[in-house]
Amino acid sequence: MIRPHLRARYVPGVAAGLVVVAALAWAAAEWLSSRPYLDGAEARPPVAALAPVLAAVLVSVTLAGADEELERSTARPWRAIRLAHVLVGTTVSAAALALTGLWEPARYGAYELARNTVAAMGMVTVATALAGAARAWAPVIAYTGAAYLAAPKPVIAGTAWWTWPVQPASAPGAWWAAAAWFAAGLVLYARNGARPTADRDA
Amino acid sequence: MGRVVRIDVRRGIAPLAALIVLGVTFAVLVTETEMWAGRWSALAGYLRILMIVLVPLALAAGAWQGGRERRRRLGELLATTSLPPWRRLTAAWAPVATGVVGGFLLAGGVVAVPVALVATYSGGGWWWLVVVGVIALGAAVAAGLAIGTVLPWRLTAPVLGLAGYVVMGAVTYARDSRVWLSPALDDAAEASVLPLGDHVAQAAWFAAIGATALAVVASRRRWPALVPAAVAVVAGAVLVSGPADRWRDDAAAREPVCAGTEPRVCAGREVAFVLDDFQAYAGRTLTVYAGIEGIPDTVGAVTAYRPALGDDAAVVSVRPYLTWRGTLAPTGEYEADLETDLRYGVLPNRWCYDGEDPREADAVWTAADVAVRWNGTDLVGEVANVMDDDGSIFWFGGVGADPAVAALAERLRALPDAARYDWMERYLVAGEACDPAALDALLDELR
Numbered sequence: 001m002i003r004p005h006l007r008a009r010y011v012p013g014v015a016a017g018l019v020v021v022a023a024l025a026w027a028a029a030e031w032l033s034s035r036p037y038l039d040g041a042e043a044r045p046p047v048a049a050l051a052p053v054l055a056a057v058l059v060s061v062t063l064a065g066a067d068e069e070l071e072r073s074t075a076r077p078w079r080a081i082r083l084a085h086v087l088v089g090t091t092v093s094a095a096a097l098a099l100t101g102l103w104e105p106a107r108y109g110a111y112e113l114a115r116n117t118v119a120a121m122g123m124v125t126v127a128t129a130l131a132g133a134a135r136a137w138a139p140v141i142a143y144t145g146a147a148y149l150a151a152p153k154p155v156i157a158g159t160a161w162w163t164w165p166v167q168p169a170s171a172p173g174a175w176w177a178a179a180a181w182f183a184a185g186l187v188l189y190a191r192n193g194a195r196p197t198a199d200r201d202a
Numbered sequence: 203m204g205r206v207v208r209i210d211v212r213r214g215i216a217p218l219a220a221l222i223v224l225g226v227t228f229a230v231l232v233t234e235t236e237m238w239a240g241r242w243s244a245l246a247g248y249l250r251i252l253m254i255v256l257v258p259l260a261l262a263a264g265a266w267q268g269g270r271e272r273r274r275r276l277g278e279l280l281a282t283t284s285l286p287p288w289r290r291l292t293a294a295w296a297p298v299a300t301g302v303v304g305g306f307l308l309a310g311g312v313v314a315v316p317v318a319l320v321a322t323y324s325g326g327g328w329w330w331l332v333v334v335g336v337i338a339l340g341a342a343v344a345a346g347l348a349i350g351t352v353l354p355w356r357l358t359a360p361v362l363g364l365a366g367y368v369v370m371g372a373v374t375y376a377r378d379s380r381v382w383l384s385p386a387l388d389d390a391a392e393a394s395v396l397p398l399g400d401h402v403a404q405a406a407w408f409a410a411i412g413a414t415a416l417a418v419v420a421s422r423r424r425w426p427a428l429v430p431a432a433v434a435v436v437a438g439a440v441l442v443s444g445p446a447d448r449w450r451d452d453a454a455a456r457e458p459v460c461a462g463t464e465p466r467v468c469a470g471r472e473v474a475f476v477l478d479d480f481q482a483y484a485g486r487t488l489t490v491y492a493g494i495e496g497i498p499d500t501v502g503a504v505t506a507y508r509p510a511l512g513d514d515a516a517v518v519s520v521r522p523y524l525t526w527r528g529t530l531a532p533t534g535e536y537e538a539d540l541e542t543d544l545r546y547g548v549l550p551n552r553w554c555y556d557g558e559d560p561r562e563a564d565a566v567w568t569a570a571d572v573a574v575r576w577n578g579t580d581l582v583g584e585v586a587n588v589m590d591d592d593g594s595i596f597w598f599g600g601v602g603a604d605p606a607v608a609a610l611a612e613r614l615r616a617l618p619d620a621a622r623y624d625w626m627e628r629y630l631v632a633g634e635a636c637d638p639a640a641l642d643a644l645l646d647e648l649r
Contacts, residue, residue: 028368035375046371050364057360134273137360138222141262145255145367146226150233 005081009062017058018096025051025113026100041104046148048101048112049165053144055093056120057137062089063125064133064194072193083190090121090182111169115178119164120144122181129188132197207296214270216301219263223305226255231313236521238313240320240475240528243455244505246331247390249310253335254374254386258366260302260342261349265359267298268350288420291347295416299343303336313526320528322459322474326452330401331390337405338385341412342366348415382441382448383407392505392521393455393472400448403440410434451507458502458511468511469503469520476503476520479530484518487544490579494623496630498548506595518547519595522587532582538597539583545574546586550633553590562638568607569641572648573629575611576622613648 006012025047032043062085065071072078094117101109120140127136144165151163160173167174210216230252231238238245271277280290310332350358373384381388382400385408413430421427452472459477460468465488467481480503491497500515505524511517522534522543532540546552552570555563574581585599614625625644632640 046368050367054361054364057357057364061356134356135218137363138218138262141360141363142222142226142255142259145258146229149252149255150230 001076005065006062008065011062014058014062015092018055018093021051021054021058022096022100024054025097029101029109041107041109044101044108045112045166048108048116049144049148051097051100052093052113052116052120053140055097055117056124056140059089059093059121060124060128060133060136063128063136063189068194068196078193079190082193083186086121086125086186086189090118093117093121106169108168112167115169115175116165119178119181122178122183122185125185125189126181128194129185129192131195133194134197206293207300210293210297211300214297215263215266216297218301219259219298220301220305220308222263223256223259223302224309225305226259227252227306227309228312230255231309232526235526236524236534238317239524239526240317240322241392241472241505242317242321242324243326243328243331243395243452243472244390244392245310245314245317246328247387249306250331250335250385250387251390252386253338253384254367254370256302256306257338257342257370257385258363260339261346261366262359262363263298263302264295264343264346264348265350265353265362266346267294267343268347268352269354269356269358270294271351272354273356287422288416291351291416291420295344295347298347299340302339302343306336306339316526316528320475323455323472325454326393326395327398327401330396330398331387334401334404334408335385337412338408341408341415342385344412345415348419351419377446379442379444379446381446382444383438391449391507393452393470393507394449395452396448397450400441400444403437406433407437407441410437453510456504456507456510460500464499466500467503468500468515470505470507473503473505473520475528476524476530480520483530483532483540484544487541488548490545490577491548491626494626494630496627501544501548504589506589516548517589518543519587519589521595522597534587538585538587539581542581542583542586543588545581546570546588549573550630550636551588551590553588554633554636555638557638559638562642565638565642565645566633566636568604568610569629569633569645571604571607572610572614572645573626573633575608576614576626578611578615610645610648 028051029044029047032038032047033040035043094114097113097117098105098110101111101113103109105111123140123143124136127139147163147165151166152159155163155166155168155171157167157171157173160167160171161177164174164177227249231248234248238248271280346359346362349362370384370386373381374386374388382404385404410430410433414427414434417427417430418424455470455472457471458468459471459474460466461477462481462485465484467477467484469477469480484501488497488501498514498516500511502511502515502517503520504517505521506519518540520530520540522538523530523532523540525531530540534540549570552567555566557563585597587595587597589595614622617625625647629641629644632644
């Protein structure tokens with residue numbers, strides 16, 4: 001049953017996409033940190049903010065099957081399956097991105113990449129449960145762009161609850177925000193699944 | 203076609219696109235009120251800075267609309283209608299463009315109300331920045347629609363949106379005139395104007411890109427796209443052929459408007475709406491230096507530029523303290539305090555030293571930190587905003603943290619009045635000359 005489930009949700013293609021995202025994240029971080037007019041590892045916030053969003057958007061493709069309502073009519077433990085799906089998807093995405101940021105991991109490297117992947121996955125799963133998997137990309141992309149632009153520069157810890165995409169690993173508020181988003185997404189998605197929509201996406 | 207567009211505006215993705223653009227625009231504007239409060243040109247410039255987020259969202263919205271026929275499996279059905287492809291494409295573009303531009307203008311319009319209530323300067327052709335921004339958003343929707351039509355996949359829209367962020371962000375790293383190919387301003391210069399020709403070239407560039415994108419996918423032939431493509435090439439060539447820095451000082455916006463004496467308080471015309479507030483703060487704060495020969499008798503309030511007040515005037519940036527209503531708040535971002543800024547602002551530049559010797563730099567900084575506490579009153583804020591010689595603002599922290607400075611300031615305060623005034627007057631001379639040896643000698647008197 002597992003193999004058809006994964007294939008029906010395009011998991012092999014998404015896994016290949018995650019490898020590409022990780023490679024792009026590594027290349028972008030290398031380019032930024034090697035610019036002579038930038039500040040080495042500290043120049044990587046754009047990667048730490050955007051790469052997790054791209055990974056989460058990719059994983060969102062797997063959060064709904066071709067016909068959600070038909071799937072739910074089958075006698076399967078869907079809540080447990082959904083729970084495991086999100087946990088595995090998040091762990092694999094966060095690990096793939098974190099591996100690209102092992103150099104100076106606490107300066108917009110592995111730690112921030114992992115934390116932001118958890119948060120972005122939380123936003124994506126919340127959106128999937130409320131608006132459907134096909135549209136789950138919109139809130140996280142809009143939010144990350146707005147937070148990146150509006151965050152005080154240099155960042156201040158007091159705003160970490162909403163500026164988590166650009167916060168350093170040392171800001172506890174950003175970790176709590178990521179945990180809150182992830183918990184909300186996990187609960188909503190495990191309980192309700194993806195909201196069925198009229199779109200037929202592939 | 204108007205009826206189709208109206209229906210799509212209400213029921214398609216246009217309302218969602220409008221809501222997202224409205225929310226993002228409004229959210230960013232209200233978190234950085236000091237960047238636009240009370241100034242038309244600053245508001246227009248900040249709306250263009252926002253393009254770094256809005257253009258990718260417009261691209262994604264356009265791409266989502268472009269993939270709609272495939273998602274709803276309407277391609278074959280629509281192919282049987284007599285509507286020519288260009289009309290179908292225009293009917294698909296117009297609602298999304300209306301939603302995106304509507305959300306942008308509505309958010310801008312809401313924050314324009316408090317600006318209109320206090321603005322003291324409305325010149326400088328600021329509306330061109332908004333017009334070009336609107337054209338850029340429409341072009342982004344068109345480009346997204348074209349890409350979404352050609353690549354009608356589920357991930358086209360989000361990947362295009364994220365790619366838009368990357369490209370727009372990468373352009374800001376360019377150090378040459380290619381930055382003018384982007385609709386997003388890296389930093390809108392305060393009290394400055396762009397020449398009309400640059401606005402027109404940018405408008406032509408974005409409009410031609412949008413028209414080219416629509417023409418490529420709307421026509422079975424390629425030649426209809428040639429004309430807008432040629433316009434885009436010419437406009438793009440014009441934009442990259444000029445200098446990187448095209449902002450011109452707006453003399454009328456910077457013209458000082460002054461009030462009072464002892465100290466005489468001035469503000470650039472564009473920020474003259476804070477003059478009353480600033481006069482109250484400056485008058486109260488600068489009594490700290492009363493009686494010292496050589497203290498500037500004119501203090502200018504600006505945002506981020508050097509005003510035409512003469513070399514003897516002190517200049518303080520009030521931008522970090524501007525509220526959305528155009529008043530001054532005593533405490534700004536990063537817990538900086540206007541009183542601290544004022545007290546540093548009227549003294550010689552603490553950051554004048556550009557040598558390599560750390561001991562000399564320390565002497566210059568320490569002398570300034572002691573002088574600012576000369577009569578024993580401590581600083582309110584731990585952080586100060588200062589303006590460098592080219593008008594850029596930067597902030598520094600820990601101004602109240604060093605016990606060694608506090609001990610020296612205490613010894614200065616313990617001197618007889620005549621000696622204290624004399625020390626300060628010699629500090630002003632040495633500080634203006636940025637003479638580390640003289641400043642170190644002054645500190646030695648206190649050690």
